[in-house]
Amino acid sequence: MSSSRNAVDKWASKQGFGPVRKFEGTKTKIGGDPAATHAGFYLLMFKGDSYYLGESINLRSRMGGHSSFWGNEIEEVRFIRENLSKQQLQAVERLLIHELNRTVPNRCRNKTHAAVSFGTDKLEEFLDPAEQLRWLSAPAEFNMSDHSDLKAMNEAQAIKYKTAATRYADHSAEPATTQLLRNYLTNCVPVPKQTEFHGWNVSTGTYGGRRLLCVCVGRMETFVVFRDLHGFVNVRKSSILNGAMTQRAFARLHPDVAVTTVSYDDSGADTLLLKAKTPKAFSRLMSDPRVLDAAAQLVLDVMRKHPSVYTRYHCPQVVERAFPDVRRASSDEIDRLDAIETLQTIATQPVGGQCAEASTSQTRELLPDVVTEEVPDDVDIAWFVNAGPIASKRNTLEDFVTKGEWRMDPSARFEGHVQAMLQGERIAVRKRRNATDGVPFATRGNKVSVMDILLTGIITKNPGDGCSVKVRWDPQNKPRRWYLYTNQDPVWAVPHGLAPHNDELVAFTFDGGQQNIDSWRNRPFWRDRFGD
Template sequence: MVVESNLRPNRRVEVLPDRTIAEAGRQQGDSHKGSVTTGLALISEHSVRRFVPFDRVCQINPTLAYVGIVVAQAISFRRDVSYAHAMPESHVVLAGSWADSHIFSAATAFADARTSALTLKQAVQSGWYLLRFLDDTFYVGESVDLRARMGGQDRKWGEEIATVRFRVEAASKQELKRREKILTRELETLGVPLRNVLNASIEAGRDALDELLPAAEQNRWLRDPRGYNAADQTPMKSMAAQEIRYSTSARRYHDKPEEAAVTAVLRTFLEACVPAPRATEFQYWSVSTGTYNGRRRLCVSVGKMEVLVVNENLSGFLNVRRSLVAPDRRSERELRRRHPDTTLHHAVYDDAGTDLVLLSSPTLDGLQRLLDDPQVTAAAARLVFDVMQKHFCKYTRYHCPQVVQSVYPGYPRAMHEQSGIEVGHAVTEVVPAPFYAEADDAPANTPEGEVAAHNDEEAGDVICFWIVTAGPQKSGRNQTRDFLARGEWRMDPDPRFESKVAAMLPGERIAVQNRRNVASDDIPFDRRGNLVSAMDFHLTGTISSNPGDGCSVRVAWDAATVVPRRYYLYTSQDTVWVMARGLRATWDDLIGFVFDGKPQQNIDALRNAPRWSGRFGDR
């Protein structure tokens, strides 16, 4: 069935039932009635064709949101419905057409892949690959270093591999794996014979850093981090989409008078403490700016912990291995003698274990002196290395490439980057994060969901859900009618929330709420004369693009509700409130109510929670 979009004239959708494309082509004239709940959708736009599992089509990139209209209708196959064209029966042709639709590169002889398609002079390239074997079976995989992965595949399969195609994109390891699942499932749905089991990894027993740096190179770096990094000539990666999202944050960073000194601190840290920083950037470590409501000038994260932080007031801290810098009282006294302004703190991070000390400095100069101390940087380098071996960075969502470019002006980024492929909304990573029970309980100017200093602030690389507000009614700006008319959500410039807006990704869900205190008779519990905090939800939608201004996102809005849905007690007045599934029961309940159409909130659990039990709980 071909459905033409009345919103985008160059796009059409072919909805195919649950059988192979080739079989569908042969039966294109047949009569077949019944609702289509599974199968495949072929998205066509400007001659680019993409196959998408139909039961996920409403969850993909919101630029395809109009397909939801098709789903809402009881789609049936009738005699007057025909397919646009018959699909090829050959698995090779079918896999080739699929790869074209996902903008994979042209097929390259596997023997030549590492000398022609992926050369040593190129930046480290991440993405996905499609292997074709001599028996016309296939393999879909991903890697943060495609060239190195081809070496591993050569050792594993050897001369059995005929050709390879690449889909290069700067993406986090979590995103690479998430999309690999989707790509594998699509090819399986098409009936293409695959050698890999769905979602199986290529190699087992390797630590995360092995994928990029062989063990011998890791040992070389450990012996002399500064010397190794100084000799490294790896180019910078292309991150065009990430640069767009964080253009406003980057401008604010560069406009500060202390930018050169802060960048110098970051440069010292990267060169002394991070293995091959240009090669490991993004997938293994990230740097954010303007987070914690604008209170952080920069934050370097490895795994799911922060390792270097410079605050807006130019104080900062560094996490290091205690055993290498202050294992006993004598060495601790010696450290304090060298750095009298430094304070040692006990800190707890899951990634670091017990061998950790946080070194805090009240000034930027003091932080720079710490990083000029070889014993301190050796302890910091060991911590970074150990965490990188455990797993990939969980905070690539917040990475600002322009800050790193300031560190390495002699290594310009490549101009071209392939666009992303659509993905569904499956949460694959969970990062524990404490949060305040209600916005009114949080310290002044602290949004609900934010955590105390030295803890992980944001949800990591998970699918986030965004609850936002409209502008003040008296201003007349940024009202729900404006959002609907313009297909966007927008706030007035506010440094406290710009980094959060920059972190919004296409495909994520967003809802507009208005918080108020109510005393109406229809409240579903006994308020005992107390006012009740409530959020009225007026709009929900799916983010389609992020222009990077830190103030707005494009949104494909769902149909507006005549009567807003109301959620009680667990509320926030913040302009931007972010949450994810699987982190807290309160978040799961709110997400289910707002985004999944859950008919009722779990009000009994909330009103009997400590925060509200005195006023509304059972007696």
């Protein structure tokens, strides 16, 4: 038995996991009443000495999902049966994954909540493992030897953020901010000219314009510059606080930097957020080799897990300012690549027209409680927006339909939302109000938040002005009314495919679905006022 297995068994027993069981999918002996549904935690043990920790409200069903996904790679499993809510299970799971990752740092298969994930390297197509180690030993030197062009970008990506890019360029702090970005990319991001958009992205003007720059890797922000040139950077805690470099010693070196232990889903518990309180302190912080090395380690760990999921916010013009002497490949080149990929896809499809991968995905959807940790490259969003105030006589439904667009008055707070809208995403104009009449359930004298869906369509183009998009509107029908779960912001982004309550709203709005009003009014938030 390996030393890591001994360490895991000792740790698992200390945490209260039951005896080691042979993994047999849904037939695995969980313990307790075999006819009952058991919630709790499980620890999978794989061939080749790797481990995965998870939670489920139905452990038996979850074992079936893992069996379909990993098959005979799983040898054994241990359980803790705990009758907890989903939220409680997830909170404890996070802590257990942190502990498991510390116990066997390089043998944990979890991606979420783990600092390092075993068996996953999404960076390998850019740098093989040996090159990654060489990069980590001298990031700036390695990156300076990369003479690649910047990636070709779809023209729509640049157009979408042209207003934000112009504001960035016109900001008085642009030269200093761009230098900070260039320094971060050069010292902390593996071959940034190659991995742009795929592995990392940069946005500008988000959070109502408060953030001048934000670099994201995977599913987390790693480097942020605010408008007044203070900012923060996320780093590997174990890489910077070791030996004589205690947190107290670090504070003496950087007295105007707040040091906070944080835990992002992507980077796990071994993460520090270093926030400089002044521009001078931030500049000093980002000149400290120890900080840059610790930031580089974190970026490498996260980029190995999966690509960036925030590509919709990427502003290529900012990258071009950071690398002014580097050519960006033309959009014609990306068009040619798209054409080649399309031909390759057609050539590899079976005669029946359905590719094998799609068939596998359909099969997985039928399996109970299937678990995959692949992160989508982007999130499908449905946009719920307002028309203009009636008194203003601007931005009316008639205007929208006649001009084939949706438009709002300029708003710094919501400009970023509008810039994030993508061609092909769905959009609905709605009107929210509080109602007391015509409600199909007992209100007991309480007002009910309702949302009338007035117009739906598909976004066809984002001109990048931050206040409008072109839309192909559906034929107007009688407004449909949605109850309780509403939002009054002029732009409301509702992600689709991540949560059932949002999916029900999207299906109601765009697909003619029905709202299960009885279910909604009996949910905890509304139960006391409208429940049975």
